[in-house]
Amino acid sequence: SQQGEEDPQALSIQEGENATMNCSYKTSINNLQWYRQNSGRGLVHLILIRSNEREKHSGRLRVTLDTSKKSSSLLITASRAADTASYFCATDATGYSTLTFGKGTMLLVSP
Amino acid sequence: DTAVSQTPKYLVTQMGNDKSIKCEQNLGHDTMYWYKQDSKKFLKIMFSYNNKELIINETVPNRFSPKSPDKAHLNLHINSLELGDSAVYFCASSHVGPTFRDTQYFGPGTRLTVL
Secondary structure, X not given: OOOOEEEOOEEEEEOOOOEEXXXXXXXXXXXXXXXXXXXXXXXXXXXXXXXXXXXXXEOOEEEEEEOXXXXXXXXXXXXXXXXXXXXXXXXXXXXXXXXXXXXXXXXXXXX | OOOEEEEOOEEEEOOOOOEEEEEEEXXXXXXXXXXXXXXXXXXXXXXXXXXXXXXXXXXXXXXEEEEEEEOOEEEEEEOOOOHHHOEEEEEEEEOEOOOOEOOXXXXXXXXXXXX
16 A cells, blocks of 8 residues: 655645645655655655654755654745645655655645 | 656557657666656556566556666566556666665656557
């Protein structure tokens, strides 16, 4: 069954605001990854957080991981129109032989 | 330099035809993948190859046959195309450790439309 589930399914904000997306999963993981997909393009890796890490930063991105709740969040600060894309979480779950992707959150950032 | 490339970018064909999609990566990765993304954006793994050997074959009709001539290439051949095969197909590659799966690098996708 599908491992990651993102929430919300869609998010619409104004430029300059922060965007928060959540991902829940079901089993133990080695790591959790976030990807971005612009319309008509392939997925691009944003950040990887390992199961023994709680928080990670990369530029305007902040990812948290709570393994006790089996959840992760992706925060994009000071959003820009160029951040408009779909965001996917992917879990590297123990016992699985490949990453499992969620259905994604569509983020729309309006100027 | 393109890391993971796919050809063609668009493919429009009739039901019943046979078609191939090619993928190449120049990242030196040992593992390559094919994914299918449906109209609802759900990304589903189809196949995974490690060092030219098939390691994952999810529930995919046997009309789909992957071929890996070498570590840098993974092609997807589809026989007797059906309407339900219409989707975007992504190739990806990564390094895979013994107990973990690292970052995946995706190609730009091939949008297949079956008429």
